[in-house]
Amino acid sequence: MSAVLDPHGHGADHAHDDHHGAPHGWRRWVYATNHKDIGTLYLLFAFTMLIIGGVLALGIRAELFQPGLQLVNPELFNQLTTMHGLIMVFGAIMPAFVGFANWMIPLQIGAADMAFARMNNFSFWLMIPAALLLAGSFFMPGGAPSGGWTLYAPLSLQMGPSMDAAIFALHILGASSIMGSINIIVTILNMRAPGMTLMKMPMFVWTWLITAYLLIAVMPVLAGAITMTLTDRHFGTTFFNPAAGGDPVMFQHIFWFFGHPEVYIMILPAFGIVSHHSRFFPQKIIWLCLHGLRHVVHRDFVFHRMGSPHVHHWHAGHRSVVLYVRHHVDLYSYRCEGVQLDRHHVAWLHDL
Amino acid sequence: MMNNIYRKFEKACIALFALGSTLAWAVNDLPGGPAVRQLNLHPPVTKIAEEQVWLHWFMLIICTVIFVAVFGVMFYSILKHRKSVGHKAATFHESLKVEIAWTVVPFVIVILMALPATKAVVASKDTSNADLTIKATGYQWKWGYDYIKGEGEGIGFVSTLDNAQREMSNSGKPEPTDDYLLKVDNPLVVPVDKKIRIITTSNDVIHSFAVNSFGIKQDAIPGFVRDTWFRAEKTGDFHGQCQELCGKEHAYMPIHVKVVSAEEYTAWVTEQNKKLAAKQEDPSKVWTMAELMQKGEKVYASNCQSCHQATGKGMGPIKALDGATVVLDADNLKQIKVLLNGQNNQTMPAWKQLSDSEIAAVISFTKNNWSNKTGQMVQPAEVLAARK
Numbered sequence: 001m002s003a004v005l006d007p008h009g010h011g012a013d014h015a016h017d018d019h020h021g022a023p024h025g026w027r028r029w030v031y032a033t034n035h036k037d038i039g040t041l042y043l044l045f046a047f048t049m050l051i052i053g054g055v056l057a058l059g060i061r062a063e064l065f066q067p068g069l070q071l072v073n074p075e076l077f078n079q080l081t082t083m084h085g086l087i088m089v090f091g092a093i094m095p096a097f098v099g100f101a102n103w104m105i106p107l108q109i110g111a112a113d114m115a116f117a118r119m120n121n122f123s124f125w126l127m128i129p130a131a132l133l134l135a136g137s138f139f140m141p142g143g144a145p146s147g148g149w150t151l152y153a154p155l156s157l158q159m160g161p162s163m164d165a166a167i168f169a170l171h172i173l174g175a176s177s178i179m180g181s182i183n184i185i186v187t188i189l190n191m192r193a194p195g196m197t198l199m200k201m202p203m204f205v206w207t208w209l210i211t212a213y214l215l216i217a218v219m220p221v222l223a224g225a226i227t228m229t230l231t232d233r234h235f236g237t238t239f240f241n242p243a244a245g246g247d248p249v250m251f252q253h254i255f256w257f258f259g260h261p262e263v264y265i266m267i268l269p270a271f272g273i274v275s276h277h278s279r280f281f282p283q284k285i286i287w288l289c290l291h292g293l294r295h296v297v298h299r300d301f302v303f304h305r306m307g308s309p310h311v312h313h314w315h316a317g318h319r320s321v322v323l324y325v326r327h328h329v330d331l332y333s334y335r336c337e338g339v340q341l342d343r344h345h346v347a348w349l350h351d352l
Numbered sequence: 353m354m355n356n357i358y359r360k361f362e363k364a365c366i367a368l369f370a371l372g373s374t375l376a377w378a379v380n381d382l383p384g385g386p387a388v389r390q391l392n393l394h395p396p397v398t399k400i401a402e403e404q405v406w407l408h409w410f411m412l413i414i415c416t417v418i419f420v421a422v423f424g425v426m427f428y429s430i431l432k433h434r435k436s437v438g439h440k441a442a443t444f445h446e447s448l449k450v451e452i453a454w455t456v457v458p459f460v461i462v463i464l465m466a467l468p469a470t471k472a473v474v475a476s477k478d479t480s481n482a483d484l485t486i487k488a489t490g491y492q493w494k495w496g497y498d499y500i501k502g503e504g505e506g507i508g509f510v511s512t513l514d515n516a517q518r519e520m521s522n523s524g525k526p527e528p529t530d531d532y533l534l535k536v537d538n539p540l541v542v543p544v545d546k547k548i549r550i551i552t553t554s555n556d557v558i559h560s561f562a563v564n565s566f567g568i569k570q571d572a573i574p575g576f577v578r579d580t581w582f583r584a585e586k587t588g589d590f591h592g593q594c595q596e597l598c599g600k601e602h603a604y605m606p607i608h609v610k611v612v613s614a615e616e617y618t619a620w621v622t623e624q625n626k627k628l629a630a631k632q633e634d635p636s637k638v639w640t641m642a643e644l645m646q647k648g649e650k651v652y653a654s655n656c657q658s659c660h661q662a663t664g665k666g667m668g669p670i671k672a673l674d675g676a677t678v679v680l681d682a683d684n685l686k687q688i689k690v691l692l693n694g695q696n697n698q699t700m701p702a703w704k705q706l707s708d709s710e711i712a713a714v715i716s717f718t719k720n721n722w723s724n725k726t727g728q729m730v731q732p733a734e735v736l737a738a739r740k
Binding site for chain 2: 068070143147152154155242246
């Protein structure tokens with residue numbers, strides 16, 4: 001890459017690399033402009049939030065393990081469900097796919113980096129204060145928001161100050177997503193290598209192009225809905241307050257104008273990854289499926305161990321058969337070769 | 353037939369679960385409510401619910417068939433057309449026949465599924481020609497029922513979760529009861545085989561009125577009116593719960609519908625009207641402290657206790673009443689205003705649906721209970737005056 005971008009034509013002069021090379025240590029990450037570094041940051045961030053959101057979910061499940069209230073009170077329970085939803089959607093799933101996008105899109109379309117490297121840095125580092133606000137809302141007076149991740153009015157109007165923190169956090173996360181989307185769209189449309197036409201673009205890049213457009217279309221709508229909630233809460237407006245002619249259902253309409261596309265925002269890049277893999281690595285798909293099967297079978301086995309012995313015997317027989325089949329098919333799948341397979345996949349269609 | 357297959361499947365699943373479970377809860381199926389280890393929808397009691405159960409299985413079977421077919425073809429083509437088994441790559445690019453087939457076939461399937469579903473949706477929305485119309489109002493966190501048209505017109509009451517069950521939940525060790533968290537003080541009583549129209553609205557936030565066995569669920573929206581209907585074909589008790597998150601006690605606002613024969617219903621209406629007449633109170637009556645305290649304690653237990661606690665100390669964001677300035681204030685009007693209008697963005701909701709004597713009693717109770725010893729009494733007449 002440096003050879004391509006070097007304007008002075010002394011690419012061979014490696015002695016000076018340290019002076020204008022990538023920064024090291026913490027500067028490498030805080031000042032990151034390299035798409036792979038930023039992608040890594042996004043993935044680490046998403047993983048951290050996944051763990052936090054997962055711990056909240058564990059709290060929910062632990063409380064529901066027995067009837068009656070053992071671990072958390074009803075307010076905290078609702079806070080757990082609400083924050084689990086917000087953190088998983090905005091902190092884990094969306095950033096995880098932006099991480100994959102940062103890593104893979106330049107590589108897949110033959111670009112040197114993302115189009116706006118510094119904006120890329122900014123859109124990542126915006127997420128940190130937003131995440132702190134979200135996670136920190138548990139320690140605010142009255143606890144975290146507890147009106148559900150959909151933040152329906154008028155329940156959201158009853159929440160304590162943490163609701164305002166959550167609204168601010170969502171605004172920041174929205175700004176970050178929009179910047180990320182602009183970056184992705186510009187990169188895809190302007191920075192493809194010669195010969196990489198749109199119709200030749202890998203599926204993952206295509207799905208992210210669509211996702212980025214969706215994000216730009218709907219994140220401002222969510223921002224509008226939560227801003228109206230904010231002004232209803234503090235500045236005397238009554239968008240969602242029926243007592244003064246407002247309409248609580250309007251919040252739901254606006255929210256789901258964002259919420260429904262959001263479902264596709266979260267799943268499209270995943271579809272892209274799966275399509276890409278089944279196109280280029282079908283043998284891996286078979287391999288994964290069979291290993292998945294093995295894990296299920298193994299779990300059943302453990303489960304029945306705890307159960308009654310005669311079922312165990314009955315089951316053990318079946319398990320061996322399944323494993324036998326698995327090993328056989330596994331051997332075949334290891335021997336599968338290369339990209340040409342996709343032609344073979346659809347070959348049966350020709351017979352029609 | 354479908355039901356038969358389902359029952360066998362259910363039995364197999366239950367057997368499987370039972371193996372892993374060492375806990376033996378002494379809980380039985382609740383007719384009209386949840387069953388032990390229930391997997392399927394509730395047994396239907398209305399035509400609409402029956403239709404929904406049928407649609408559920410119809411769609412599930414279609415989905416399963418499609419799933420098996422699509423994945424079958426996929427895995428077949430992956431496994432049988434590999435280079436390693438000597439398959440030669442085809443060289444075609446497009447196939448018009450295939451494109452048409454995989455557009456038309458799903459379209460036909462979707463239409464086939466949409467037709468009966470649309471029929472059921474349209475039928476469930478037809479609330480015309482009801483024999484009895486009842487307004488269900490959602491409160492944080494109870495249901496108010498007002499019989500507004502048909503036999504029993506004028507009856508109105510509030511239905512709250514049984515306090516003992518709420519306490520059991522708090523204790524963390526509830527005794528096994530079949531109707532755990534579903535028992536209410538005043539069930540909604542309706543006649544069998546009559547078309548009942550339920551009009552929903554709300555006093556504070558969005559709630560949802562839902563009874564599984566009837567196949568109904570309708571949001572109750574503040575400031576707006578929505579409706580749904582059912583015609584129960586069996587007598588008995590049927591249970592539901594609020595199905596839209598409405599705050600901290602959302603899990604504790606059950607719905608209990610008692611479906612009775614026409615004669616029993618008439619008898620119930622007569623009894624209610626008698627009670628109503630007896631309740632007609634003289635607003636100028638002056639109550640004694642003992643009367644106010646006795647009534648206030650009851651009102652407190654069924655309306656205030658879930659938030660402010662039996663100790664009056666509140667909990668989390670809920671303010672304490674014990675030692676509170678408004679409660680101790682010499683001016684009775686301040687506390688009356690809070691109860692009539694609510695405060696803190698309705699975190700403390702308005703309680704204007706309570707009667708004058710109930711509000712007067714509960715305020716007197718809080719002013720003279722725990723460490724609060726003001727000796728002040730609030731009379732219903734004061735509440736009545738403050739309402740204006």
